Amino acid sequence: MLSHQNAHPEKPTRVVVLGAGGVIGKALLKRLKADGIAVLGLGSVEIDLTELAAAEELQALLRADDAVVFLSALTPDKGRDIATLMKNLRMAEAVAAAVAAVRCKHLVYMSSDAVYPFGGGTVDETTPADPLDLYGVMHKTREVMMMSAVQANALAILRCTLVCAADDTHNSYGPNRFRRQAAKDGKITLGGEGKETRDHVFADDVAELVRLVLVHRSAGLLNAVSGRSYSFGEVAHVVAATFDPPAEVSFAGGGGAVTHRHFDATALHQAFPNFHFQPLEAVVAEVHRRSAGRGDG
Amino acid sequence: MTGPVIGFAGMTHLGLNSAVASAERGFDVICFDSDADRIAALNEGRLPVVEPELPEMFARRHARLTFTSDAGLLKKCDVIYVAPDVATDEKGASDLGPIRALIDLVDAAMAAASVLVVLSQVPPGFTSGLSRPLAARYYQVETLIFGRAIERAMYPERFIVGCADPAVPLPAALAAYLSAFECPILPMRYESAELCKISINMVLVAQVSCANTIAELCEKVGADYGEIVPALRLDRRIGAYAYISPGMGISGGNLERDLATFNSFGDALGTSIGVVRAWQHNSGYRRNWALRTLHATVLSRLADPLIAVLGLAYKENTDSVKNSPAVALIEALQPFHVRAFDPVVAPREEWHPVLTASLDPMAACGGADVVLVMTPWPEFRGIDVTQLAKALRGNVVIDPYGMLDRRSAIAAGLEYYRIGVS
Numbered sequence: 001m002l003s004h005q006n007a008h009p010e011k012p013t014r015v016v017v018l019g020a021g022g023v024i025g026k027a028l029l030k031r032l033k034a035d036g037i038a039v040l041g042l043g044s045v046e047i048d049l050t051e052l053a054a055a056e057e058l059q060a061l062l063r064a065d066d067a068v069v070f071l072s073a074l075t076p077d078k079g080r081d082i083a084t085l086m087k088n089l090r091m092a093e094a095v096a097a098a099v100a101a102v103r104c105k106h107l108v109y110m111s112s113d114a115v116y117p118f119g120g121g122t123v124d125e126t127t128p129a130d131p132l133d134l135y136g137v138m139h140k141t142r143e144v145m146m147m148s149a150v151q152a153n154a155l156a157i158l159r160c161t162l163v164c165a166a167d168d169t170h171n172s173y174g175p176n177r178f179r180r181q182a183a184k185d186g187k188i189t190l191g192g193e194g195k196e197t198r199d200h201v202f203a204d205d206v207a208e209l210v211r212l213v214l215v216h217r218s219a220g221l222l223n224a225v226s227g228r229s230y231s232f233g234e235v236a237h238v239v240a241a242t243f244d245p246p247a248e249v250s251f252a253g254g255g256g257a258v259t260h261r262h263f264d265a266t267a268l269h270q271a272f273p274n275f276h277f278q279p280l281e282a283v284v285a286e287v288h289r290r291s292a293g294r295g296d297g
Numbered sequence: 298m299t300g301p302v303i304g305f306a307g308m309t310h311l312g313l314n315s316a317v318a319s320a321e322r323g324f325d326v327i328c329f330d331s332d333a334d335r336i337a338a339l340n341e342g343r344l345p346v347v348e349p350e351l352p353e354m355f356a357r358r359h360a361r362l363t364f365t366s367d368a369g370l371l372k373k374c375d376v377i378y379v380a381p382d383v384a385t386d387e388k389g390a391s392d393l394g395p396i397r398a399l400i401d402l403v404d405a406a407m408a409a410a411s412v413l414v415v416l417s418q419v420p421p422g423f424t425s426g427l428s429r430p431l432a433a434r435y436y437q438v439e440t441l442i443f444g445r446a447i448e449r450a451m452y453p454e455r456f457i458v459g460c461a462d463p464a465v466p467l468p469a470a471l472a473a474y475l476s477a478f479e480c481p482i483l484p485m486r487y488e489s490a491e492l493c494k495i496s497i498n499m500v501l502v503a504q505v506s507c508a509n510t511i512a513e514l515c516e517k518v519g520a521d522y523g524e525i526v527p528a529l530r531l532d533r534r535i536g537a538y539a540y541i542s543p544g545m546g547i548s549g550g551n552l553e554r555d556l557a558t559f560n561s562f563g564d565a566l567g568t569s570i571g572v573v574r575a576w577q578h579n580s581g582y583r584r585n586w587a588l589r590t591l592h593a594t595v596l597s598r599l600a601d602p603l604i605a606v607l608g609l610a611y612k613e614n615t616d617s618v619k620n621s622p623a624v625a626l627i628e629a630l631q632p633f634h635v636r637a638f639d640p641v642v643a644p645r646e647e648w649h650p651v652l653t654a655s656l657d658p659m660a661a662c663g664g665a666d667v668v669l670v671m672t673p674w675p676e677f678r679g680i681d682v683t684q685l686a687k688a689l690r691g692n693v694v695i696d697p698y699g700m701l702d703r704r705s706a707i708a709a710g711l712e713y714y715r716i717g718v719s
Contacts, residue, residue, distance in 0.1 A: 126578060227589070266585040269592050270629045276597040 001125040002271040005106075005153060005217035012067040012106065012214050014038040018058075018095060019071030021045065023165045024110065027207035028069065035211060044072070049091035058098035067106035067214050070095050070146070076135050077170045085134040092142040096149035106154055106217050108210060109146045111139040113161045113199075113223065118259035125159075125221050125267050153219045158209070160224040161263065164283050165203035166290035174232065175200060175284055178239040179291065182247035188240055192255025194233025199225045199263050202283040212272050226277035227265030238281055242288040300324050300477075301470035304374030306403045307381030307396075308335055308364070310346050311416060311441050315380055317351060318450030320358035322477050327374055328364045331402070339364040347616040347641050350447040368406035375470035377407050378437070380416040385550050389557030393419065404429055412468045418494060418551065420558045424459055424487040431461035435471065436487050438494040443549050444614030455481040459490030498555040499573070502547055504540040506576045509583045512543035512717030522717030523699070543716050545622035545671075545697055546584035548611035553580075553620060584622050587669050587695055588629050590714050594693050595667045602633060603690065605665035607658050608672025609639035616641045622697075623671035624648055636661040640674055659688055666691030673698040682706045 015032055019025045020041030032039045040061070047057055049072055062068065072091055074084050099107055114136035115129035131137045143157050168176040178188045206224055213222075230238070233251070240247035268275070278286075300323065305316040308330035316328045330336055335345060342359075344352060355362075363370065371377055379400050384392045396417050403413060414435045415424050424436040436459030442449050456475050458467065463484040466472070475482050485493065512522040522543060529535050547553060556573055563570035595602050611621035618624050627635055627648045636653045637644045638661040644652045655661035658680055662668045668689065670677055677700040685701075686692065686709040694706055697716045706713040 122582070124582070227592075264582060264585075264589070265592075266582075266589060269585075269588055269596075273596065273629060273632050276592070 001267045002156065002213070002218040002220040002222045003153075004271075005219060006215065009212075009215035010217070011035070011037050012217075013065040014040060014063065015067045015069060015214060016040045016042065016062060017069045017071065018042050018047075018049070019069075019073065019110075022071055023163060023168050023170075023203045024160075024206050024210075025071050026167065027165070027203045028071070028210055031204070031207040031211050032214075037211075037214075049094045050087045051094075054091070054094035055097035055101075058094060059101050062098055062102040062104060064103050064105065066102070066104050067108070067217075068095070068099055068104050069108045069110070069210060069214070071110045073110075073138070075170050075172075077172060080134060082134065085138050088138045089141060089145075092145045096145045099146075100149040104150065104154070106156070106214065107146060107150050108156045108158065108213055109143060110210075111143050111157050111159045112136065113159050113225065113261065113263075115140045115143070115159060116261075118261060122262050122264045123223070124264040125223055156213045156218045157221045158206075158213065158224045159221070160206060161199040161201055161226075161261070163203050163206060164200050164280075164287060166287045168203070174198065175235050175239050175280075175287070178236050179242070179284075179287065182240055182243050183291075186243075187248035187250060188236045190232055190236055190249070190251050192258070193251050193253060194236060194249075195231050195258050197229040197231050197260040197262065198235075199227070199229050199261060200235065200280050200283065201226055201277045202286070204286075205277045205283075209268075209272070209275060212275060218271065222267055222271060223263055223265070225263035225265055225268070226279070227263050227268070228279065229260070229262045230280055235280065235284075238284050242284055301375035301474055302327065302373050303474055304329060304371050304377035304403075304407075306330070306371070306377060306379045306399055307417070308332075308339060308345070309380075309382040310348075310443070310446065311382055311439055312378070312380035313339075313344070313346060314348060314351060314441065314446035315378065315416065315439070315450050316362065317354050317358060318447060319474075320361040321354050321451060323361075324474065324477070325361050326363070327370050328362060329366070329368060329371055329403075330364075331366055331368070331399075333366040336364045336366045346446075347614070348446045349444065349614050354447060368402055371403060371406045372408050374407060374411055376412045376414060376468075376474055377403055378414045378416045379403055380439070383417050383419070383554070385554045385557070389550070389553035389555075390561070391418070391420065391554055391558065393423070400427060400429075412471050414471065418554060419491060421488045421491040421495075421562065423491060425461075432465075433468075435460055435467075436490050438490055438497075440494075440497065441551075443617050444612055451478075453478055453480050455483055457490050457493050458482060458484045459487040460484050461487070495555040495559055498552045499559065501540045502552050502556060502576050502580075503572075505542070505544065505547065506579045508541040508543040509546075509579055515717045516719055519719045521719070544583065545586050545716070546580035546582070546620070547576075548584075548620040548622065549615075549617055550619040553577075584620070584625050585629075586716060587622060587626050587671060587697055590695050591626075591630075591667065591669065594695070594712065594714065595691070596633070599666055599691075602666040603664060604630060604633055604635045605655075605661040605668040605689075606635060606637040607639075607661060607668060607670045607677055608674055609637060609642040609644065610672050610674075613672055613674045618642055621672075623669075626669065626671060627652060636665065639672065640676065659684065662688045664688075664690045667693040667695065669695040670698065670700045673700055677701070682709045682711065685709070686711055 021043030029041045117130045164175045181188045236249045303324045304327045305312045306329045438457035515522040609623045638655040644654045682705045693712045695714045
């Protein structure tokens with residue numbers, strides 16, 4: 001579902017990363033710098049995209065030959081309400097206005113798999129986006145806003161699944177929260193029976209995927225997914241095994257409807273045959289290694 | 298009594314095989330194509346398509362076959378079949394321009410009393426929309442199967458004939474010709490016959506989509522779809538010849554065309570087509586079965602693997618590569634070294650910049666990290682898995698159609714993957 005505008009990889013003149021202070025943003029800056037790519041990282045400290053003047057401020061910072069990576073978003077841990085939705089849309093409004101005015105060469109929008117409903121078996125890029133909550137609606141709306149701001153051949157949309165990282169601050173349900181529980185209490189307690197399945201990807205791998213999209217000047221839609229799903233129970237056991245002694249895993253039982261998410265990663269294989277997301281076991285081990293000595297383990 | 302002279306216009310896959318089978322049935326046949334080079338090749342005995350039994354039958358019945366690019370000879374025909382292969386685009390949409398032009402050419406050249414029969418795949422409404430007098434134009438469903446074209450042309454299950462009025466007897470020449478094949482003749486309205494052709498293919502696609510869907514779950518739950526199939530075939534409601542062998546999506550172009558045509562009508566006329574879209578999606582998903590398996594087992598583990606691909610044609614006994622899963626696979630392996638072997642299809646540079654052609658299966662597999670058996674050519678069943686295991690550098694065998702014996706492969710130390718088996 002992605003098409004490459006560059007037949008051979010070519011470093012962009014400059015990459016502007018919006019949301020540079022986030023989990024993916026930090027990993028991306030590090031990866032791009034390691035590759036010798038000029039990069040301007042902007043976080044909410046440098047520019048508050050929810051402010052009225054944000055579009056003009058951003059426009060002043062952008063150049064026509066820039067590739068812009070738009071990562072900034074208020075994630076569900078910051079709020080799931082309408083006010084958060086509107087703030088997120090104001091941020092997108094500012095970015096859309098700025099990149100349209102400057103006519104930036106390439107725009108990469110980091111969307112989310114929250115645009116897809118649960119159920120229905122395997123999800124791929126042709127699966128209709130039918131978000132179930134305001135967070136998913138926000139990302140789908142932002143996708144369309146970005147489509148209105150730049151030409152189709154200048155826009156790549158990546159729908160990213162759950163991200164795992166050592167410095168994750170979201171504490172969302174999954175490996176990040178599990179390892180905090182294990183580090184603090186020596187045990188991991190899951191809601192329900194841990195049967196729900198999800199795909200998990202490593203932040204560093206997402207950063208590498210974005211780099212590939214940038215150097216190929218890719219356009220279109222791609223799910224940033226590994227294609228392998230694990231139940232939360234399996235994830236908990238993988239995380240527990242990284243501790244010595246292994247953390248105890250228990251299940252609270254009960255819970256609501258069990259939902260599953262499985263992805264077909266064929267489009268990723270076709271777009272970037274040499275790229276693979278690391279398996280969960282390797283990611284959890286790496287996160288554990290990096291977290292050693294920190295407060296959370 | 299002399300039998301009617303039969304004409305076939307359009308010497309591509311359908312027309313050529315149908316013409317040769319007609320000669321085998323005892324008719325004198327005039328074969329027309331405006332492409333003089335194609336006719337010259339046929340007159341020299343060079344066949345443009347690969348089909349079992351075609352070369353032998355062609356040689357045997359050569360005296361009854363007249364190949365010409367002179368439309369004037371069509372005046373001698375009592376019945377003329379217009380039978381070019383109708384080209385389709387990537388979405389399966391037909392290009393009807395060439396067949397319309399050919400019909401006009403034939404119509405102008407043929408005798409006034411002769412019968413014109415459209416044999417190519419055309420959408421509902423096509424035949425009734427022609428300008429030729431109603432009584433002298435017919436549509437006949439073809440049921441060609443690539444790799445079995447001669448068998449199908451010689452021994453049809455039935456003839457489905459679209460007419461202006463099914464209650465009116467068929468013209469004597471056409472009836473005499475069709476009767477020679479000793480099978481039921483089903484006259485019906487033009488539109489019914491045209492939709493009947495599509496209906497046959499839709500039922501086949503529904504069956505194979507069902508098989509694919511079940512086979513995938515078999516791979517996840519410890520089942521073997523091969524064990525389920527005999528039970529399905531013994532169910533009278535399903536039947537011994539049902540299209541329930543799983544595969545890697547529909548290929549070849551004809552089934553895809555009919556689904557696209559049906560959807561086009563459904564879109565325009567407001568009928569439900571959701572299930573057809575689901576079949577199409579399933580087909581695309583299945584086409585990449587081998588690619589997914591290859592990524593999971595080899596490409597995610599090895600940095601620079603050597604990949605052997607056995608089979609390029611979309612199925613056995615044909616040289617067609619239209620929507621071939623093997624070609625789709627190779628196109629998705631651009632960064633890797635690929636060796637390929639096919640008994641009749643030569644690898645093309647447009648598929649892969651460094652695709653190497655091998656002279657035989659073992660030559661392709663020598664030193665490879667993985668082999669994928671992408672076309673079920675019968676000769677691949679003869680591959681000795683012990684020799685294969687020795688020839689390979691790696692040990693992964695991806696054999697979607699089960700051309701190699703699974704137990705023997707595993708016993709030889711190979712990591713073996715097949716559709717529908719855990």
